Amino acid sequence: xxxxxxxxxxxxxxxxxxxxxxxxxxxxxxxxxxxxxxxxxxxxxxxxxxxxxxxxxxxxxxxxxxxxxxxxxxxxxxxxxxxxxxxxxxxxxxxxxxxxxxxxxxxxxxxxxxxxxxxxxxxxxxxxxxxxxxxxxxxxxxxxxxxxxxxxxxxxxxxxxxxxxxxxxxxxxxxxxxxxxxxxxxxxxxxxxxxxxxxxxxxxxxxxxxxxxxxxxxxxxxxxxxxxxxxxxxxxxxxxxxxxxxxxxxxxxxxxxxxxxxxxxxxxxxxxxxxxxxxxxxxxxxxxxxxxxxxxxxxxxxxxxxxxxxxxxxxxxxxxxxxxxxxxxxxxxxxxxxxxxxxxxxxxxxxxxxxxxxxxxxxxxxxxxxxxxxxxxxxxxxxxxxxxxxxxxxxxxxxxxxxxxxxxxxxxxxxxxxxxxxxxxxxxxxxxxxxxxxxxxxxxxxxxxxxxxxxxxxxxxxxxxxxxxxxxxxxxxxxxxxxxxxxxxxxxxxxxxxxxxxxxxxxxxxxxxxxxxxxxxxxxxxxxxxxxxxxxxxxxxxxxxxxxxxxxxxxxxxxxxxxxxxxxxxxxxxxxxxxxxxxxxxxxxxxxxxxxxxxxxxxxxxxxxxxxxxxxxxxxxxxxxxxxxxxxxxxxxxxxxxxxxxxxxxxxxxxxxxxxxxxxxxxxxxxxxxxxxxxxxxxxxxxxxxxxxxxxxxxxxxxxxxxxxxxxxxxxxxxxxxxxxxxxxxxxxxxxxxxxxxxxxxxxxxxxxxxxxxxxxxxxxxxxxxxxxxxxxxxxxxxxxxxxxxxxxxxxxxxxxxxxxxxxxxxxxxxxxxxxxxxxxxxxxxxxxxxxxxxxxxxxxxxxxxxxxxxxxxxxxxxxxxxxxxxxxxxxxxxxxxxxxxxxxxxxxxxxxxxxxxxxxxxxxxxxxxxxxxxxxxxxxxxxxxxxxxxxxxx
Ligand SMILES: CC(C)(COP(=O)(O)O)[C@@H](O)C(=O)NCCC(=O)O
Ligand SMILES: [Mn+2]
Numbered sequence: 034x035x036x037x038x039x040x041x042x043x044x045x046x047x048x049x050x051x052x053x054x055x056x057x058x059x060x061x062x063x064x065x066x067x068x069x070x071x072x073x074x075x076x077x078x079x080x081x082x083x084x085x086x087x088x089x090x091x092x093x094x095x096x097x098x099x100x101x102x103x104x105x106x107x108x109x110x111x112x113x114x115x116x117x118x119x120x121x122x123x124x125x126x127x128x129x130x131x132x133x134x135x136x137x138x139x140x141x142x143x144x145x146x147x148x149x150x151x152x153x154x155x156x157x158x159x160x161x162x163x164x165x166x167x168x169x170x171x172x173x174x175x176x177x178x179x180x181x182x183x184x185x186x187x188x189x190x191x192x193x194x195x196x197x198x199x200x201x202x203x204x205x206x207x208x209x210x211x212x213x214x215x216x217x218x219x220x221x222x223x224x225x226x227x228x229x230x231x232x233x234x235x236x237x238x239x240x241x242x243x244x245x246x247x248x249x250x251x252x253x254x255x256x257x258x259x260x261x262x263x264x265x266x267x268x269x270x271x272x273x274x275x276x277x278x279x280x281x282x283x284x285x286x287x288x289x290x291x292x293x294x295x296x297x298x299x300x301x302x303x304x305x306x307x308x309x310x311x312x313x314x315x316x317x318x319x320x321x322x323x324x325x326x327x328x329x330x331x332x333x334x335x336x337x338x339x340x341x342x343x344x345x346x347x348x349x350x351x352x353x354x355x356x357x358x359x360x361x362x363x364x365x366x367x368x369x370x371x372x373x374x375x376x377x378x379x380x381x382x383x384x385x386x387x388x389x390x391x392x393x394x395x396x397x398x399x400x401x402x403x404x405x406x407x408x409x410x411x412x413x414x415x416x417x418x419x420x421x422x423x424x425x426x427x428x429x430x431x432x433x434x435x436x437x438x439x440x441x442x443x444x445x446x447x448x449x450x451x452x453x454x455x456x457x458x459x460x461x462x463x464x465x466x467x468x469x470x471x472x473x474x475x476x477x478x479x480x481x482x483x484x485x486x487x488x489x490x491x492x493x494x495x496x497x498x499x500x501x502x503x504x505x506x507x508x509x510x511x512x513x514x515x516x517x518x519x520x521x522x523x524x525x526x527x528x529x530x531x532x533x534x535x536x537x538x539x540x541x542x543x544x545x546x547x548x549x550x551x552x553x554x555x556x557x558x559x560x561x562x563x564x565x566x567x568x569x570x571x572x573x574x575x576x577x578x579x580x581x582x583x584x585x586x587x588x589x590x591x592x593x594x595x596x597x598x599x600x601x602x603x604x605x606x607x608x609x610x611x612x613x614x615x616x617x618x619x620x621x622x623x624x625x626x627x628x629x630x631x632x633x634x635x636x637x638x639x640x641x642x643x644x645x646x647x648x649x650x651x652x653x654x655x656x657x658x659x660x661x662x663x664x665x666x667x668x669x670x671x672x673x674x675x676x677x678x679x680x681x682x683x684x685x686x687x688x689x690x691x692x693x694x695x696x697x698x699x700x701x702x703x704x705x706x707x708x709x710x711x712x713x714x715x716x717x718x719x720x721x722x723x724x725x726x727x728x729x730x731x732x733x734x735x736x737x738x739x740x741x742x743x744x745x746x747x748x749x750x751x752x753x754x755x756x757x758x759x760x761x762x763x764x765x766x767x768x769x770x771x772x773x774x775x776x777x778x779x780x781x782x783x784x785x786x787x788x789x790x791x792x793x794x795x796x797x798x799x800x801x802x803x804x805x806x807x808x809x810x811x812x813x814x815x816x817x818x819x820x821x822x823x824x825x826x827x828x829x830x831x832x833x834x835x836x837x838x839x840x841x842x843x844x845x846x847x848x849x850x851x852x853x854x855x856x857x858x859x860x861x862x863x864x865x866x867x868x869x870x871x872x873x874x875x876x877x878x879x880x881x882x883x884x885x886x887x888x889x890x891x892x893x894x895x896x897x898x899x900x901x902x903x904x905x906x907x908x909x910x911x912x913x914x915x916x917x918x919x920x921x922x923x924x925x926x927x928x929x930x931x932x933x934x935x936x937x938x939x940x941x942x943x944x945x946x947x948x949x950x951x952x953x954x955x956x957x958x959x960x961x962x963x964x965x966x967x968x969x970x971x972x
Contacts, residue, residue, distance in 0.1 A: 137235020
């Protein structure tokens with residue numbers, strides 16, 4: 034604002050302690066260097082396994098006696114006890130319970146395991162009061178036996194079954210489960226039975242080994258049942274599960290749940306099963322072929338063959354139409370000269386021995402032969418049953434572009450474009466997911482898309498998010514530890530380290546580019562040879578194509594969205610590729626510093642930096658690797674990655690400092706505001722919100738600023754810069770320039786015109802953003818103004834920390850502090866149950882207790898990212914939304930990157946400062962630190 038009259042901060046900052054942001058932590062880390070250097074050679078691996086076997090054998094008596102560690106005291110049946118298989122609540126059970134299911138195939142073991150979320154939400158008196166106020170009861174929601182957790186996906190070679198057993202043992206997955214038959218029943222659990230679901234031939238073949246090594250009984254599930262159940266579940270529940278892949282181009286397909294059946298499921302494992310699926314549990318295995326993944330693998334190492342094929346030229350060994358027709362097409366029947374007439378056909382005429390051919394060429398010829406054959410048989414079966422959609426699953430595909438292109442080409446060619454080949458991101462895990470779902474207790478079949486949040490495989494499959502044991506760097510140290518690994522606990526630590534190392538190593542390996550077929554085809558046989566581009570094949574391509582699935586049964590669609598179905602298309606503004614390098618990486622330093630720069634923190638910080646960089650590199654190389662991603666997902670990726678490496682709140686101390694500094698000047702600001710007339714006050718309040726939004730630790734430019742001045746200096750500068758009109762914003766969807774200084778419209782709605790007083794809003798939901806000045810000097814004074822007008826205010830904050838965003842857990846204390854200086858806030862906070870245990874006895878006007886004030890409440894939004902996807906919000910927020918007639922979204926993350934184009938059933942105000950030069954140029958035709966104020970009446 035040009036010359037903010039009577040700026041409350043002129044002069045004040047001299048009285049408060051100068052808070053200079055310190056960047057010592059970064060220097061300290063730079064100086065010492067992070068603990069790096071890992072690596073796992075095969076001998077280590079061997080030692081691990083040997084040690085494991087010996088040790089496990091030695092401890093078998095101890096282990097077989099280990100029942101699931103469940104505290105059954107005060108167990109009670111939940112809901113109607115007349116129901117069959119009612120859920121049993123275990124109120125005293127606190128340990129994490131893990132479950133696993135296996136699909137043990139001829140070549141690979143696929144493992145899906147579940148880990149419960151650590152409950153990080155507040156469930157104290159305050160929350161209870163707020164819930165009561167909002168009329169939230171658990172009665173109107175289905176009670177899920179699983180309160181939320183994660184599904185992880187891991188695979189092993191069947192020939193290395195020991196690795197799989199070690200993994201299960203190291204993660205204690207064999208203990209965590211419980212007797213599956215009794216979870217939902219009233220019958221007492223069998224003392225000794227630990228039953229795990231498994232499918233595939235290995236469930237029969239290796240049952241005794243599981244019993245012997247882990248004390249686990251295998252409950253065998255039918256393979257076809259599992260494949261279909263897994264495919265149906267994934268197709269219905271996971272966004273962007275299915276995609277097409279043609280000529281190197283990947284396109285995600287939005288599956289309509291009501292129009293999924295019938296379809297053809299082709300599972301390419303060792304052999305191939307072709308299944309016609311008509312519904313849940315309704316299917317028929319209509320065909321199959323023995324030429325499958327095992328055929329390829331049987332002739333060499335799968336990954337090596339795939340790698341070789343990248344450099345192959347099958348024309349040296351395949352007989353082409355042109356070879357028979359003297360280089361000509363056989364155009365009369367539509368065969369081009371490059372069409373393969375006979376796979377390996379040249380080998381007959383060439384009079385060469387097999388060893389005279391290049392392994393690369395043989396490998397490619399083989400890959401094409403198998404892929405075309407599968408594509409053709411699949412097409413014939415689709416034709417036989419009149420099916421248009423064919424989903425291909427199984428580990429043969431491995432996210433390999435050339436394989437998918439070849440299969441797609443065959444289906445397209447034979448069906449003349451009538452049938453479509455689609456692939457699944459969880460391609461290899463269909464059976465394992467199906468087996469997992471056969472645990473009745475999970476109630477997974479009832480979960481909807483919005484209950485499942487796919488996050489990224491930061492290393493969770495390898496580490497489970499926890500890192501145990503000493504630093505990774507010193508292999509000698511590791512070796513000596515190994516010698517002393519005699520107890521189970523040490524054993525557990527050892528394996529955890531080993532998995533961790535593998536992941537970090539993988540993180541650096543996975544950066545090789547994905548080979549893509551060149552565009553353009555030449556008849557059946559398609560593209561001539563794989564592109565030579567990207568000579569290295571990602572060895573573990575599939576491992577990073579799937580994320581960890583977070584099950585959050587309490588998430589709901591935000592009820593005030595005007596058109597939830599269109600939300601996906603309007604919510605995101607950012608495009609990924611050019612933004613990847615913009616996501617700053619200095620979080621790493623803050624994270625390590627937030628935990629005192631300890632060796633353990635440095636070690637985890639290093640692992641985080643590697644994992645995060647690996648994911649960014651992977652995304653640069655293939656932006657759709659994890660499904661369709663926008664900037665919002667990328668920002669969430671960073672937060673998730675931090676959490677995986679146990680950095681639960683990297684900005685904790687920064688947030689605290691900013692809160693304290695801002696709370697110190699709040700009384701002066703409130704005094705100043707109270708001396709203004711209504712109109713000036715409203716403008717000052719909105720300017721205050723925009724100005725204070727400058728405190729954003731996700732913006733490199735802002736962080737550079739913080740190193741140059743105190744919080745208050747920066748805040749004052751920011752306020753002095755406020756100038757109307759605020760910027761125009763380019764609507765990316767409408768391709769038009771929108772005027773977004775809607776302050777006058779908002780003012781009219783708030784204060785009226787021509788002497789007419791409009792009715793105040795009934796309830797406003799304020800989606801707050803950052804800690805410190807942003808919440809204390811920006812959003813709280815605005816909330817106070819609304820409260821003063823008789824509007825109930827719900828502060829909506831993150832459930833989990835993300836950058837310097839304020840969380841729902843932190844807010845009540847901030848409000849309590851602010852309430853010490855303001856009766857309006859105090860009374861409202863009391864009325865809203867916010868001051869239950871943070872009561873201040875010295876009220877400003879001497880009044881106490883229940884006032885007639887409208888309430889001020891806090892609810893969590895259900896997310897842990899700087900952005901918000903309103904298709905997945907907490908049930909409290911959904912309940913609070915029911916009576917709301919005003920939504921205020923604040924900050925770049927919530928109001929620009931996401932939701933700028935979201936339309937609401939009620940009025941909406943979107944406020945943000947743009948803190949990135951490039952985004953300012955792209956989104957608004959402006960510059961860094963320009964502001965957006967958009968007001969929209971109810972839709
Ligand atoms: C992470 C953020 C969305 C946070 O902004 P906020 O919501 O706090 O206003 C923002 O800092 C951002 O867009 N960062 C990425 C681009 C950059 O480096 O500036
Ligand atoms: Mn923020």
